[in-house]
Each structure stands twice: as C-alpha cells, then as structure tokens.
Amino acid sequence: MAILVTGGSGYVGLNVVEALARAGREVVSFDMTLPPPVAAVELSSLPGRVHSVDGDLLDAGALDRAFHAAPIEAVVHTAAVTSGPAREASDPARVFQVNVIGTIGLLEAARRAGVNRVVVTSSGAAYGESLYRPGLMEEDATPVLPTTLYATTKYAAERTVRRLAELWRMEVACTRLGTLIGPWERDGSSHAQGVRDNFGPHSQLACIAVAGGEAVLPAEECTRDWVYSADVGRALVMLADAPSLPHAVYNLSAGIDWTGDIAAWCEVLAARFPGFRHRTAQPGEVPNIHYTDRARSLMSVQRLEADHGFVAMRDRAAIHNAFADWVGQVGRVWYAS
Amino acid sequence: MAILVTGGSGYVGLNVVEALARAGREVVSFDMTLPPPVAAVELSSLPGRVHSVDGDLLDAGALDRAFHAAPIEAVVHTAAVTSGPAREASDPARVFQVNVIGTIGLLEAARRAGVNRVVVTSSGAAYGESLYRPGLMEEDATPVLPTTLYATTKYAAERTVRRLAELWRMEVACTRLGTLIGPWERDGSSHAQGVRDNFGPHSQLACIAVAGGEAVLPAEECTRDWVYSADVGRALVMLADAPSLPHAVYNLSAGIDWTGDIAAWCEVLAARFPGFRHRTAQPGEVPNIHYTDRARSLMSVQRLEADHGFVAMRDRAAIHNAFADWVGQVGRVWYAS
Numbered sequence: 001m002a003i004l005v006t007g008g009s010g011y012v013g014l015n016v017v018e019a020l021a022r023a024g025r026e027v028v029s030f031d032m033t034l035p036p037p038v039a040a041v042e043l044s045s046l047p048g049r050v051h052s053v054d055g056d057l058l059d060a061g062a063l064d065r066a067f068h069a070a071p072i073e074a075v076v077h078t079a080a081v082t083s084g085p086a087r088e089a090s091d092p093a094r095v096f097q098v099n100v101i102g103t104i105g106l107l108e109a110a111r112r113a114g115v116n117r118v119v120v121t122s123s124g125a126a127y128g129e130s131l132y133r134p135g136l137m138e139e140d141a142t143p144v145l146p147t148t149l150y151a152t153t154k155y156a157a158e159r160t161v162r163r164l165a166e167l168w169r170m171e172v173a174c175t176r177l178g179t180l181i182g183p184w185e186r187d188g189s190s191h192a193q194g195v196r197d198n199f200g201p202h203s204q205l206a207c208i209a210v211a212g213g214e215a216v217l218p219a220e221e222c223t224r225d226w227v228y229s230a231d232v233g234r235a236l237v238m239l240a241d242a243p244s245l246p247h248a249v250y251n252l253s254a255g256i257d258w259t260g261d262i263a264a265w266c267e268v269l270a271a272r273f274p275g276f277r278h279r280t281a282q283p284g285e286v287p288n289i290h291y292t293d294r295a296r297s298l299m300s301v302q303r304l305e306a307d308h309g310f311v312a313m314r315d316r317a318a319i320h321n322a323f324a325d326w327v328g329q330v331g332r333v334w335y336a337s
Numbered sequence: 338m339a340i341l342v343t344g345g346s347g348y349v350g351l352n353v354v355e356a357l358a359r360a361g362r363e364v365v366s367f368d369m370t371l372p373p374p375v376a377a378v379e380l381s382s383l384p385g386r387v388h389s390v391d392g393d394l395l396d397a398g399a400l401d402r403a404f405h406a407a408p409i410e411a412v413v414h415t416a417a418v419t420s421g422p423a424r425e426a427s428d429p430a431r432v433f434q435v436n437v438i439g440t441i442g443l444l445e446a447a448r449r450a451g452v453n454r455v456v457v458t459s460s461g462a463a464y465g466e467s468l469y470r471p472g473l474m475e476e477d478a479t480p481v482l483p484t485t486l487y488a489t490t491k492y493a494a495e496r497t498v499r500r501l502a503e504l505w506r507m508e509v510a511c512t513r514l515g516t517l518i519g520p521w522e523r524d525g526s527s528h529a530q531g532v533r534d535n536f537g538p539h540s541q542l543a544c545i546a547v548a549g550g551e552a553v554l555p556a557e558e559c560t561r562d563w564v565y566s567a568d569v570g571r572a573l574v575m576l577a578d579a580p581s582l583p584h585a586v587y588n589l590s591a592g593i594d595w596t597g598d599i600a601a602w603c604e605v606l607a608a609r610f611p612g613f614r615h616r617t618a619q620p621g622e623v624p625n626i627h628y629t630d631r632a633r634s635l636m637s638v639q640r641l642e643a644d645h646g647f648v649a650m651r652d653r654a655a656i657h658n659a660f661a662d663w664v665g666q667v668g669r670v671w672y673a674s
Contacts, residue, residue: 143478160489164486
C-alpha cells in the first residue's frame with residue numbers, strides 16, 4: 001500500500017517523500033509541478049518507489065487520478081500557499097481557495113477513494129499573537145490568534161478537518177509545524193510556480209556558501225522555533241502509520257532554545273565552504289540576509305512524544321552537520337537550479 | 338450617504354435594514370433574493386428609503402452594482418450561510434465560499450468603491466468548545482475553538498478582515514452575535530433559497546401561536562445567550578456610524594440569565610393567542626419544538642458598552658412584549674408566507 005503526499009514537490013512534501021522512499025515505501029507525490037530534477041535524481045537513488053502525478057489541488061479529477069495511481073492507505077497533506085504580505089494583499093481569496101477549500105477537496109477525494117487516514121500539515125504560525133508572548137505554546141491551552149491570512153487558513157483548515165472527520169468518520173491529525181530548516185527549501189520568489197514566499201536564513205546562508213560570497217547579517221539575530229526538515233518528514237510518516245491518533249492536533253518542532261544558531265551555522269558553513277565569508281552589517285548598511293519574522297516563543301512538544309514517542313533531533317551540532325552534508329552533496333546543485 | 342447591508346433579506350439583515358429605515362436613513366439591501374413581500378411592505382411604511390439589489394455575494398459585478406446603487410458610506414455585512422450538520426456534511430466547500438471568500442470579495446468591492454468602514458457579523462458560535470465551559474466569554478481572553486464549519490468560517494472571516502484591514506488600511510469591526518430572538522426569523526429549511534438551517538424555539542412557538550395549535554416542549558429547557566433581534570440591528574448601525582472603532586471584535590448580546598425563558602414566552606403567547614396551547618412532552622413522546630444546540634455560557638458585553646455605550650434590552654418582559662406585538666401584527670402573515 002502507498003502513501004499519497006500532496007505538495008510533494010514543495011519543502012515539507014519533499015522531506016516526506018524522501019523519508020518514505022528512504023524507508024523503501026511506495027509513494028504517490030501529487031503537486032502542481034513535477035519534482036525538481038535535482039530532487040527526482042536523489043529520490044530515484046533510494047529504495048522506495050515514487051510515482052509523480054501533477055495536477056491542481058482544486059481539480060477533483062486530478063485528485064482522483066492521484067488516488068488511483070497506486071493503492072493508497074493514507075495521505076500526508078502538505079500542499080499549501082505559504083503566503084507573504086504582498087500575496088495576501090493582492091490575492092487573498094487564492095490563499096483560502098488552496099489552503100482551505102483545497103483541503104476540503106482533498107478530504108472529499110480521500111472519502112471517494114475509501115482512504116480513511118489523513119495527516120494535515122498546519123503551522124505554528126496559527127498561534128499568531130500568542131507566538132510573541134512568553135511561555136511554551138500548548139495545543140489546547142494556548143489561545144490561537146492567527147494574524148496573517150496564511151495562519152488564519154491553517155487554523156481554519158485544522159478546525160475544518162476536525163469537523164469533517166467527525167461528520168464523515170475519518171481519522172485525521174493536524175500538525176502545527178515549527179519553522180523548518182534543512183534540505184529541500186527553495187526561494188519561492190525566484191520560481192514561476194513558487195507558492196512559498198518565505199525563504200529561511202539558514203537556506204539563504206547555504207545559498208551564499210555554495211556560490212561563494214559574503215553574507216552580511218542583520219545586527220540583531222532573530223531566533224525561531226526551528227526544526228530539522230528531515231525530522232518533519234519522518235514525523236509525518238509516523239503519524240500516517242500510527243495505530244491510532246489520540247489527539248486531533250500535535251505541535252511538531254524541536255522544542256529547544258536556538259539562541260546563537262545563525263552565528264553557529266555560519267561557522268559550520270565557513271569551515272566547509274572556503275569561499276564563504278560572513279560578517280554583521282555596519283550601522284546603516286543593508287544586510288543581504290533577512291529574517292522572515294520576529295523571534296517567536298517555542299511550542300511544547302510533549303504531546304507528540306507522549307502519544308507517539310516521537311522526538312525530533314535536539315542536538316544543534318548534529319543538525320548542522322547533517323544539513324551541511326546535504327548542502328555539500330545536493331545543495332550545490334539544488335540552490336543553483 | 339447610504340449604508341449597504343449585505344444579506345439584507347436574511348434574519349440579521351432585515352433587522353439592520355429596518356433599524357436604518359426606521360431612522361429615516363437611505364439603505365442599499367443586497368441579497369440573493371429580494372426582501373420577502375411581507376418585509377417589503379413593512380419597510381415601505383417607514384421613513385427611510387430602501388433600494389434592493391439582488392445578486393450573489395460571490396459575483397464581483399453584482400457587488401459593484403450594489404455599491405453604485407447609492408453613495409455608500411459604510412457596509413454592514415450579514416450575508417452568510419448559517420449551516421447545520423447536514424449541509425456541512427454534504428457541501429462543506431460552499432460554506433467557506435460564501436462565508437469567507439464572500440467576505441474577502443465584499444472587502445475588495447468596498448475598497449474599489451472607496452468605502453472604508455465595514456461592520457462584519459461574526460457569531461458567538463466561534464467560541465465553540467468554550468461555549469460549554471463555565472464563565473463569561475471575553476473577546477480576547479477566551480480561547481476560540483470553533484467546532485462546526487459555520488463557526489470555523491466565522492472565526493476565519495474575523496481574522497481575515499482584521500488582516501485585510503491592516504494591509505488595505507480599512508476600518509473594520511466584527512461582532513460576535515448572541516443567538517437572536519425576535520422579528521424576521523424564517524424557517525430556512527422550508528424555503529428554496531434558505532441558507533439558514535436553524536430556526537429558534539421562540540420563533541417555532543410564535544409560528545404555532547399564530548396558526549393556532551399545541552406546542553409540545555422537550556422535557557428539559559435549554560437556554561442560550563439570547564439577544565433581541567431589533568437590538569442587534571440597532572447595534573450594527575451604531576457601529577457603522579461610530580466615530581472610531583477602538584477594538585476589532587465585539588461580543589453583541591443581552592448578557593443576561595435566560596433561565597425559564599421558554600416557559601415565560603409560552604405564557605405570553607398563550608395570553609395573546611387564544612388558539613395556542615403548550616405542554617411538556619410525556620416520557621417517550623417526540624416534542625414538536627426543538628432546540629438547535631445545547632445550553633451555552635454567556636458572552637461578556639462590557640466592551641461594547643465601554644467603547645460605544647451600547648446596551649441591549651435586558652428586561653425579559655419588555656422583550657417578550659415587543660416580540661409578541663410584532664408576532665401579532667406582522668408575524669401572522671410572516672410565518673404563514
């Protein structure tokens with residue numbers, strides 16, 4: 001039996017597809033675009049079997065084709081518009097169409113295909129205003145006050161799938177993801193099909209490292225609730241396979257203090273890529289590295305560990321080494337493509 | 338200058354249009370259907386001027402026609418699908434299309450027309466799981482955990498208009514309405530164009546009272562956070578006119594204990610409508626009056642009073658008398674039509 005991954009050519013989706021392919025599983029990857037060639041080559045070297053189906057999440061016929069490309073036992077739904085302020089101001093309805101109506105359409109297609117288990121990627125962004133208050137964010141206790149349209153659609157999709165799971169008797173879990181760092185992030189703004197408006201600072205630095213050049217960092221570091229992207233892929237597969245889903249929502253992040261991580265990542269890159277230099281911007285100078293938000297508080301990761309025994313990598317040096325290995329092997333081509 | 342009321346033929350909308358017409362104002366009522374004849378006759382007897390424009394909220398051209406039917410200074414947005422479980426299970430996407438994408442389209446149309454002030458009707462239903470916990474519900478402090486799709490769309494629309502107001506520099510306030518009792522409620526399930534699946538017990542009883550007959554009540558009374566519908570109309574007009582909107586969200590209800598209200602309302606109807614009888618169902622008997630939800634906790638109504646000096650009617654006898662007057666005069670025809 002196969003797992004269907006929507007958004008399989010995107011940042012989260014590629015990590016899920018890779019985790020499945022690495023475990024020798026059969027995967028149907030559904031996306032508007034086929035996997036980028038660099039990723040396709042990597043995936044083809046792994047023991048699993050990946051079928052790629054291109055189509056629009058809002059096209060019921062395309063979804064049905066994906067559900068019939070292999071015998072599907074569960075879905076990991078990562079397809080989304082990850083919108084920034086410009087896209088939200090210029091085309092707000094589209095963000096809702098894809099992120100909420102698209103999720104409804106996916107559940108309808110799963111129901112038609114008799115597939116009962118769907119894992120939906122939500123986002124820590126859903127906490128919204130609560131992200132900038134002190135204290136750990138807990139799934140039920142922390143008020144969910146989304147500020148951006150992206151975050152609003154993520155919370156709306158959570159509550160929607162919860163309701164439809166009840167009405168349609170499906171098994172659904174939503175994961176509020178921390179901010180991913182690691183393999184397979186692309187600068188969406190540079191791709192015609194890009195629907196990911198944010199490009200994280202670790203990847204920005206990796207880009208400069210493989211190209212050779214100087215990173216000029218903002219004077220003040222900004223930390224987020226980061227999590228290694230390959231861990232997110234593994235966790236989503238684990239939930240797709242889990243014998244039961246005791247909770248409807250799980251925070252999914254590393255749950256560790258990331259203070260000083262950008263400086264540490266620069267040192268790792270500098271040691272591996274001799275052409276890479278980095279310094280802090282002078283007063284008045286415009287940095288060429290930017291942070292995509294303010295610092296955020298951390299999510300509690302207790303529930304996912306208690307229910308499913310899942311713990312993400314928490315050793316920052318190990319994360320940096322794993323990511324730097326990937327940057328050296330795959331990232332050289334990936335970031336240039 | 339005129340006020341545009343979307344959903345002007347619906348329950349909340351007719352109360353807003355009536356409040357405006359009563360105050361001698363100019364109104365553009367926009368709805369999929371023209372106002373029901375009974376309402377049109379009533380409205381024509383009032384000093385204001387009501388222009389009716391029929392069109393679909395999802396049709397940008399129809400919205401533009403509404404904005405050009407008179408010089409609009411503000412919008413009261415009440416158009417929505419008030420969905421029950423059957424509709425949510427059979428056509429979930431439609432609930433989102435109308436309640437969220439429709440709200441985005443309305444704000445876009447307001448922006449095109451240069452109209453800056455929009456008052457959006459949300460619902461106490463948005464509090465969801467919190468409604469069934471003890472304690473007053475406060476706009477910011479109480480976790481918003483919508484359970485139904487209707488409630489999810491209402492919260493999503495709130496956060497969406499807040500975001501768009503920030504991006505587009507508009508003045509927007511959302512009102513979380515208590516459960517309306519009073520004039521202009523229709524049993525949506527009996528109308529082809531009905532998009533209101535719930536029909537409250539006070540109106541169910543008024544229907545039986547004007548037709549003459551016996552109401553068989555459930556053994557256990559269920560109270561809600563009720564508010565007189567004409568008050569909701571007045572409050573929404575007040576917010577459309579308010580010099581400023583210090584908060585983005587306001588609870589709007591009576592904020593009083595309604596224990597025993599169904600029994601009291603039956604007595605008022607019995608005194609005025611000799612053909613009306615009422616009793617409690619015997620064990621095993623199916624009542625012909627039903628409650629549309631479980632008992633709910635109350636919303637705090639302090640913010641609306643503090644910011645805008647608005648207090649809804651809190652004298653239950655006065656509400657019953659006002660509603661019974663309407664039932665005797667207009668309701669006789671309204672409920673039969």
